[in-house]
Amino acid sequence: MSTATLAAKPAGARDPLSLVFAALADPTRRAMLTRLRSGPVTVSELGAPFDMSGPAVSKHLRVLERAGLVARGRVAQSRPATLRAEPMKQVAEWAEEFREFWDQRYDRLDDYLRTMPDDPKDDA
Amino acid sequence: MSTATLAAKPAGARDPLSLVFAALADPTRRAMLTRLRSGPVTVSELGAPFDMSGPAVSKHLRVLERAGLVARGRVAQSRPATLRAEPMKQVAEWAEEFREFWDQRYDRLDDYLRTMPDDPKDDA
Numbered sequence: 001m002s003t004a005t006l007a008a009k010p011a012g013a014r015d016p017l018s019l020v021f022a023a024l025a026d027p028t029r030r031a032m033l034t035r036l037r038s039g040p041v042t043v044s045e046l047g048a049p050f051d052m053s054g055p056a057v058s059k060h061l062r063v064l065e066r067a068g069l070v071a072r073g074r075v076a077q078s079r080p081a082t083l084r085a086e087p088m089k090q091v092a093e094w095a096e097e098f099r100e101f102w103d104q105r106y107d108r109l110d111d112y113l114r115t116m117p118d119d120p121k122d123d124a
Numbered sequence: 125m126s127t128a129t130l131a132a133k134p135a136g137a138r139d140p141l142s143l144v145f146a147a148l149a150d151p152t153r154r155a156m157l158t159r160l161r162s163g164p165v166t167v168s169e170l171g172a173p174f175d176m177s178g179p180a181v182s183k184h185l186r187v188l189e190r191a192g193l194v195a196r197g198r199v200a201q202s203r204p205a206t207l208r209a210e211p212m213k214q215v216a217e218w219a220e221e222f223r224e225f226w227d228q229r230y231d232r233l234d235d236y237l238r239t240m241p242d243d244p245k246d247d248a
Contacts, residue, residue, distance in 0.1 A: 014149075021149035025142045030218070037225065085225035092219035094154070099216070101161065101209035 016068070017094065020087040023067035028052075029060050033069060036083035040073060046081060140192070141218065144211040147191035152176075153184050157193060160207035164197060170205060 014022070023029055032046055047057035061081055064070040068087045073080040138146070147153055156170055171181035185205055188194035192211045197204040 015151055017154075018149045018151055021145050024218075025138075025145035025149055027139055027142055030141075033222070037222070083222075083225055085222040088219045088222040089226045092216050092223070094148075095212045095216035095219065098157070098161070098207075098209040098212040101207055102213045 016087070017090060019067040020069065020091060023063050023069055024091070026060070026063075029064055032060060032064065033083060036070065036081060040080040040082040042078045042080050140211070141214060143191040144193065144215060147187050147193055148215070150184070150187075153188055156184060156188065157207065160194065160205060164204040164206040166202045166204050 024033075028050055031050070035041065035046060035049070043054060043057050043061065046061070047054060050057070061070060061072070064081075065072060069084055071082045071084050073082060148157075152174055155174070159165065159170060159173070167178060167181050167185065170185070171178060174181070185194060185196070188205075189196060193208055195206045195208050197206060
């Protein structure tokens with residue numbers, strides 16, 4: 001039995017960072033965010049490269065909005081979508097905490113090589 | 125009609141980066157990865173802080189393994205889980221592409237403030 005018990009959260013009650021990661025777990029949504037780096041676009045402009053229906057584009061946009069990665073404008077009926085990149089900073093910071101382990105495989109190889117005896121030929 | 129049409133991928137045929145983001149979209153799995161930074165652990169050690177059944181822990185571990193974030197050892201029955209942080213580098217690099225937009229809101233505020241007339245009191 002553990003003193004510090006962390007209960008699993010029920011599905012649907014996701015924390016903000018989980019919403020961001022879930023929104024990014026789709027290549028179409030990631031491509032939409034990359035497209036939005038060029039500036040705000042309407043739903044039809046955003047959907048054009050994907051051969052996707054308006055409702056399908058809107059559904060992806062709602063996932064991105066819920067994660068705080070996109071904001072919708074109030075310009076008449078077009079409601080252009082705008083990139084909100086602040087949550088991306090949290091994603092980068094979270095991943096950066098593992099930076100020391102990214103190249104660990106090579107570090108381990110270096111350690112292994114250091115334990116190897118010198119090449120016998122060097123002693124000749 | 126667009127010249128470059130990108131078909132949406134069917135569900136279940138996820139690309140590697142989507143598998144990584146999906147694996148990270150859960151606070152329990154993120155906590156498990158943080159725990160694994162201290163070194164390899166068995167399934168029961170990994171599950172202890174979460175008050176979670178062995179099968180539930182194994183299910184989370186399979187999601188992490190499929191994403192390439194965890195490797196399982198071959199030590200007798202214990203099969204300790206080890207962190208594999210290489211995919212985290214891709215996550216960080218992907219998010220980093222949005223760095224110029226992280227503080228954009230403040231940049232825009234600066235631009236706006238620069239267009240404001242000087243305080244009338246300064247003219248008195």
